[in-house]
Amino acid sequence: MNPYTLTLLRHGDIDHDGRLIGLTDLPLTELGHRQLEGSWQRISSLAPVTAIATSPLQRCREFAVKQALGGSLALKVDPRFAEMDFGDWDGQPVSDLEHEHPGWGDALAEGRLSPPGGESYEQFRTRVLAGLSEWMTIARGSHRLLVTHGGVITVLMAELLGADFSVAKLMTVQRGGFVQLSMLEGHPAYLMRLETTCAD
16 A cells, blocks of 8 residues: 555634634634635645535534535545534533543543543544544545544544544644655654644
8 A cells, every 4th residue: 555644623713702613613713714725725835625514513514614625525424423412511611620620631531531421532533543544545645634622633643643532632733734744554653744833
């Protein structure tokens, strides 16, 4: 199998107002649209995109559909690339969660805490990795782009780079930014670039 580039593009700005947003289906703001357009231009200048996959949530899907149609690219919309299901926590102020469950983010990743009515971190990780594995078997070309969410990107970076979640989380991809990995089956991925969006 030939090597290929995997670009993980995080959706742009949303009007979250300090709330935890998982499966709540918020649209992009005007800034969010500009962020993704700027990153798309940068990504395309590095190498033409050959296949696209996306979360079904509109903050990812609408942009992915637009680019796939514009470039006549194969597109896979997969619910397994959606953000984590935070259950009863979805839409709650992050400050409230931190007050009630100090260190809740690390506790989630370590399996010590699961959101009521949502999915555990291990369930989230398992579905994301299954989605990627299936997509990689059908995607074609040397540059594959996934439009998705911060949590999904952290899971994938931890897995593909062989890093702990706590380490992968430090390599934060800002909204509208992207990370690129060089992939070759049977070998560990390596980090090519991590960029923030050009828009402001």
